[in-house]
Each structure stands twice: as structure tokens, then as C-alpha cells.
Amino acid sequence: MKRLDPGLIGTLYRAACLAELDALKPGNVHAFAPGHRMVVADFVTSAEVSAPALARPGAGVGARIRDGVAATMAAVGQNTNLGILLLCAPLATAAERGEGVAAVLDTLDRADAAGVFAAIRLANPGGLGRADRHDVAAAAPDSLRDAMAEAADRDRIARAYGTGFDDLTAIGLPALAEARGQGLDPSWCTTAVHLAYLRSVPDSHVARKHGRAAAEELRREVEEGLAGLDLAAQPVAALLTLDASLKARGLNPGTSADFTVATLFWDALAEAGAALA
Structure with missing residues (x-):
């Protein structure tokens, strides 16, 4: 190697x-x-x-x-x-x-x-x-x-x-490859990776600070609320609305x-x- x-x-x-x-x-x-x-x-x-x-x-x-x-x-x-x-x-x-x-x-x-x-x-x-x-x-x-x-x-x-490190090979790297295959700009490919982790597994940092139920609720919120979101359209407003909501609630998906x-x-x-x- x-x-x-x-x-x-x-x-x-x-x-x-x-x-x-x-x-x-x-x-x-x-x-x-x-x-x-x-x-x-x-x-x-x-x-x-x-x-x-x-x-x-x-x-x-x-x-x-x-x-x-x-x-x-x-x-x-x-x-x-x-x-x-x-x-x-x-x-x-x-x-x-x-x-x-x-x-x-x-x-x-x-x-x-x-x-x-x-x-x-x-x-x-x-x-x-x-x-x-x-x-x-x-x-x-x-x-x-x-x-x-x-x-x-x-x-x-x-x-x-x-x-x-199977989360990288099962979640992150496939999401990155898919985003690139869609022709997304590099920063939006990164957003796609982050959202893939948020949708797939409850965030550990949120779970430690707010409990496992809160982490699972956040996962469902992202999965359902962003269903069908087209990152190729660079939906800044929609994602900033979610961003502000999470920060207002003190939810920081740092593990993702x-x-x-x-x-x-x-x-x-x-x-x-x-x-x-």
C-alpha cells in the first residue's frame, strides 16, 4: 500500500x-x-x-x-x-x-x-x-x-x-459520491454529507446533552422536514431556517x-x- x-x-x-x-x-x-x-x-x-x-x-x-x-x-x-x-x-x-x-x-x-x-x-x-x-x-x-x-x-x-469506521464507508462516502454524481458544487456536496449523517443516525452530541429521545426526534425532523430538498437549487433559506431553529433550541449536531x-x-x-x- x-x-x-x-x-x-x-x-x-x-x-x-x-x-x-x-x-x-x-x-x-x-x-x-x-x-x-x-x-x-x-x-x-x-x-x-x-x-x-x-x-x-x-x-x-x-x-x-x-x-x-x-x-x-x-x-x-x-x-x-x-x-x-x-x-x-x-x-x-x-x-x-x-x-x-x-x-x-x-x-x-x-x-x-x-x-x-x-x-x-x-x-x-x-x-x-x-x-x-x-x-x-x-x-x-x-x-x-x-x-x-x-x-x-x-x-x-x-x-x-x-x-x-463503517459509518464513513456506509453513510458519508456514498453520500459524497452521490452528491458529486449530481454535479453539486463542493460546499453543497459537504452539506449533503452532513445531512446524510443527520438523517441516518441520532447525533451522539445531542444525545449526551439532551437525551436519546431528543437525538432521535432531531433525526426524524431532518428526515421528514427535508424530504425532497433539492441541493442543486442551493436552498440556503430553507436550511438557514432549520439552522436557526436548532440553535434556538440549543441543539448542536456536533458528531455529524x-x-x-x-x-x-x-x-x-x-x-x-x-x-x-
Whole structure:
């Protein structure tokens, strides 16, 4: 398998982060509207300062995530990209090693667990709560995969560590290919990916902060309310109406946005020659 240069990996990571910000993603921060006491500039800075850690040559997955979060917190003072880094670090590692992402996940060790637990404590994401086993306030376990499995039923990103990132290959990448096949502009292809995640699975970030019922209700609202929406017509007004409604209710589908970045990153790495599947 082809190994990608770390410098290129960092460039593609930054590009994926910035492309996600250019798209109108209802409920999230984007170029059309801020939200949740955050603005686009926070995320632009976060992408820039976390890229060196994410693409550091030879670094393990946990170290990439920990150092990326640390750089972000130092620069913007809030958690803007923990989920992004959790998803993108295994992809970056796989691309550098010339391996599939499943192979990288199979080799995660105690050092990776320690790095991820440290990153989560630094970021202190909203609605995290407590866990009976593998709580992030405790010492890191020997197996990061075991810790992620413990959280898989309540966190879609944790679940991804046990499924080889199948949400990317089953939801995000097909939605991106379909949007491109329809001739959509790049930013509207990104919107299509985000909406595909919103329609397909309850958003974990919403579930953590507002409960699983609220997350499922949001999924149904998007699925039913946007049925038949023609993204080729660039329906800014309709999506901004939904965007304002979600933000007024404090609903931030951040996990869907994280998966959107990871989808764009996977696609760019694959285009550059990485064989991630």
C-alpha cells in the first residue's frame, strides 16, 4: 500500500476542516452563521494549530489526539475538535503507515489509551457524564478498544473504533459520491454529507446533552422536514431556517459535523493514494 508524506497528510487534514466550515450545516458553526457561542474563526485556528500534531511523523494515534487537543485548547480556549481528532488521527496514521484503518485500530495500545484519555480530560466535552467502567477521570485502561466498546452504545465516535469506521464507508462516502454524481458544487456536496449523517443516525452530541429521545426526534425532523430538498437549487433559506431553529433550541449536531470532516479527509487521502479500507 502507498504511504503518504506527513506534510501532505497535514495539508489534506486542514483542507477537510476548512471545507466543512464552508458548507451550510444546520445546527453547527459554518460560514453562513455562528452558533453555540463559537464562530468560524475558532475552528479555522483549531485546524491550523492541530494539524502538526495530527500529521506528526511516526506518532501514535493517542499522541496525535492528545497533542492536537492541547494545541487547540491553548489557542482557542475551548473544545472545538476533539471528535474530529478522534476520527482523523487513525486515518492519518493509516495513511502514513500505508495500512488500512482497521489494521491501525487493531494495534492500539496502552499509550494510545493514555493519550486519548488525557485528550478527553483536556477538552472536557459537554454532557460527558460518568461511566462505571473506563471512566476518563480514572487511569487509562490497557486497551483503548475496550474503553471505546464500553461507550459504543452512547457515542457514535467510540462505536467507530470497534467497527473499522463503517459509518464513513456506509453513510458519508456514498453520500459524497452521490452528491458529486449530481454535479453539486463542493460546499453543497459537504452539506449533503452532513445531512446524510443527520438523517441516518441520532447525533451522539445531542444525545449526551439532551437525551436519546431528543437525538432521535432531531433525526426524524431532518428526515421528514427535508424530504425532497433539492441541493442543486442551493436552498440556503430553507436550511438557514432549520439552522436557526436548532440553535434556538440549543441543539448542536456536533458528531455529524465531526463525521463530515472525517469523510472529507478519508476521501482526500484515498484520492492521494491511501488505501484505507
